[in-house]
Amino acid sequence: MHLSLALLLSALLFGVGVYGVLARRNAIALLMAVELMLNAANLDLVAFDAWFKDALHAGQVFALFVVVVAAAEVGVGLAIVLAVFRLRQTVAVDELRQLADVDPVLRVDADA
Numbered sequence: 001m002h003l004s005l006a007l008l009l010s011a012l013l014f015g016v017g018v019y020g021v022l023a024r025r026n027a028i029a030l031l032m033a034v035e036l037m038l039n040a041a042n043l044d045l046v047a048f049d050a051w052f053k054d055a056l057h058a059g060q061v062f063a064l065f066v067v068v069v070a071a072a073e074v075g076v077g078l079a080i081v082l083a084v085f086r087l088r089q090t091v092a093v094d095e096l097r098q099l100a101d102v103d104p105v106l107r108v109d110a111d112a
Helices: 003-023 027-052 058-088 104-111
Strands: none
Touching: 003 027, 027 058
């Protein structure tokens, strides 16, 4: 398999992930889109590892670290989504504006 085919597939996966992050309003869909982007990075790492024929297989080792970080991200992300769903009865990101941090300057002006 040529390196360009793997890089093209990776770019397509990453593009779909970016579109998912920008267009979706569901927290679960956002997590899935981030996973697509991480998998695109893994594909790049493994493709370059195979292309350069690294004796230490550094690309595969880094890909393994990315998988571990992605698993931790999914665990924490789903825990947050479940906690928010129990509290607000929705996982729509647009409806969670009340959780945003309020600017302290505006808070002082509002109290005056």
